[in-house]
Amino acid sequence: MRVTPNSLSNSVSSSLAIFVASGPEVPKPFSPADEADLTKLQHRNSVATRLEGNAVSRRARLLRDQSRFIAKHGIVSIDAYARQKGFKYEATSLAYHVSAQLLLDMNVADASEAEKEAIQNEVSLLARALDEVAARKSEHEHLSDEEFVSWYKAQGRISGLSAKYRDRKRNAKAKASAAGTDHNIAAQTDAQKVDAIFDNPAAVEIDTLPGIPTGGEGLFMYRQEGGKVRLIPLASTPAKMAELAGYAPCPLANMPADLRFYRELLMTGAAIVPDEMSDVPIEEVPDGDVANDSYDMLPAYAMYLVERNRFSIAHARRDDGLLLEVVPSIDLGYSMNGECFIDNLTRRRLAERLLGEADAAQFGLAPMDGCAGLLNIAGQTKTLTFTNKADGKAVNLIVKPRRMGAIWTYRVDPTLAPVASASMSVEAVTAFDDAFMKVLIKKQKDRPVAVTIGRGRISFANDKAAASPFDAEVQGSAKVQVMLHDLRRALVGLLGLSRQGGLTWRADPNGLLLIEAATDVATYRVFIQTLEPNRDQPTRSRTLRERVESLSQPEEPATVAEAA
Known part of the structure; x- marks a missing residue:
């Protein structure tokens, strides 16, 4: 199109008209009805903000109570209870998965297909958050409830804690990979899982059957019919066989007996005598007052005595409670005579490394003379050193003379006489x-x-x-x-x-x-x-409970000046 002066003038006039028509909007005053609508919105925002804040606070306190409940009863006992109640589905990568189902009262195994994904997501979210809270206990254990709520918000609430759990696991795996190792030995192909299942020491061998080629793999249906068993061979893939078998045999099945003993000792001790709180207040109770929930109490940790050729486990600072005796039926390589104990820091460090099956198995891959622990004895102190083959890191079990300070515990009185x-x-x-x-x-x-x-x-x-x-x-x-x-x-x-x-x-x-x-x-x-x-x-x-207190400290040798 050819541009002429007239057409240019018309175009400019048109644009100017449009600009004038869409110019700045003139403010209009608020009517009383408009002000009333604004007041309602402001009030609704205030209520919503308050409710959201209360909801976050309640959720934080609930998570703390859930975590404390697990710490009080022990994950082994809680999982056993959950399975008694029918909670069967377990995500092996999440240590708190079964416990989370129980706490939420959401059974993944019973969920319909339409509900399963949503329930699994909620259960996994809580399981990861509980794991993260437990792993970072030192950051928040001493905080008041109000301070814990602030800590919880700073972590990004439950979804933030779940994300931090993922980051922690991802970083740990990256470090292992960077070192040329991966201690997650459960990461196997389906064929490897099937091989592991067949390597199970509990496998039963029978004579060959006609029609089944050498080296063939598959499944059988069976029915017991009087003195015979009727078998139906079924073709199957390694993936299906591994799925139906549920899991490969425990990585510890062929591990040294001492490793299995100490792991079993720690797990059973935690289930029967978990770390709890005593009824002894930290601060002195004023005359006329009675210690109650408003007072901070001293811990009633499980005390592991090593004497009388057995391990005696009971709570510290508590006059009532279960007593557990563990008598090894294997040779531990050292005498258990004397008056010794295992301190709590040593016990917790060992438990962190040995309770997980895959991690524990790494400590038994390079035994010395058939034992996983390398023993060193210095006086009355015995030190067992377990070394992880995957990362080369060692953890010690130290049995030392029973000098526990002001702490007391109990053992079974030797006058026990069952009738x-x-x-x-x-x-x-x-x-x-x-x-x-x-x-x-x-x-x-x-x-x-x-x-x-x-x-x-x-x-x-x-x-x-x-x-x-x-x-x-x-x-x-x-x-x-x-x-x-x-x-x-x-x-x-x-x-x-x-x-x-x-x-x-x-x-x-x-x-x-x-x-x-x-x-x-x-x-x-x-x-x-x-x-x-x-x-x-x-x-x-x-x-029939015998109170046990600390041994007295050994006397310091006299100096030359004192001797003179």
Whole structure:
């Protein structure tokens, strides 16, 4: 198009008209109705902000209480309880996955396909957050609830803690890879998993069957028909076989016995005698006042005594509680005579490295003379050094003379004299687990439970309910009462063991009920306080508990001046 002066003039005039029409908007005054609408929006914002703040505070405090609940009861006991309640699905990469399902009361295994993804996401989010809170305990343990809420917000709330967990795991894996190692030995191909399953020492070998080629792999359906087993071969992929098998055998199956013993000792000790708080206040209580929840209490950590050829585990600073004795059935390479103990810092460091299966297996890959721990003895102090083959880092187990400062603990009094015993077979324990344990797990209120031994059986009566009898090999007779929560914690710890045989019960009416179980590396004995008779309120007996205090410090050698 040819531009002429007239057309240019018309164009400019048109643009100017448009500019004038869309010029600055003239302010209009607010009417009373407009001001009322604004006031409503401001009020709604204030309410929403306040509610959001309260919600964040409640969520932070809930997470803290959830974390403390797990620390109080121990993840081993909580997971065992959860499985008793039907929580079966487990994400092996998340240590707190089963516990998170229980705390949320969301069972992934029972979820419909439409709900499963959303539930799994919520459970995994909490599991990662709980792991991160536990890993950074030193940052917030000393904080008040209000300060913890601020800490929680600074981390980015629960989603931020979950993200920090991912970063921590990713960085740890990157460091391992940079060092040319990867200690996550569970990362295997499906074919490798199947090989590991077939290498399981528990595998059963039978003669070859017609129609199955040498080296062939697959699955069988079977049915027991009288004295025969009918088998149907099924073609399958390695992925399907690994999936149906559930998991490869434990990496520790062929590990040195000393490594398996110490790992089992730590896990069972944490389940039966977890670290808790005492009822001894940190500060002196003024005259006329009574220590209550407003006072900060001293810790009641589990104390591990090493003496009398056994490990004795009980709470510090607590007059009541379970006592656990662990008698090794393997040669540990050193004498357990004397008066020694394992301090809490040593125990926690060892537990951090040995409780995870994949991590623990790395400590047993280079045994010396068949043992994972390298022993060094200096006087009465024994030091066992376990070295991780993946990263070359070592962790020590130190058994040293029992100098514990002002802390006291308990062990079983040697005057214990059971008058009756009941040995339950594996089948009887299975029946007991299926029947009475389910009742025990469901009960929330702590009530007396009567345990009666005699006439070829052992029976249990919860409060005023009818007794539940179970077959046993019995010697003598006795009837004692214990508290339900004590009995439940003891049994959850013992039934979680890879036991050889059943359970043995022994009763001394003077104060203790003993439950004993054995594995291939140790015998475990849990002692529960019986209740004193003829009391208006249940009262635990303390007659067969021997108080243990610190050894005195050795005297310093006299100086030349003092000698003169």
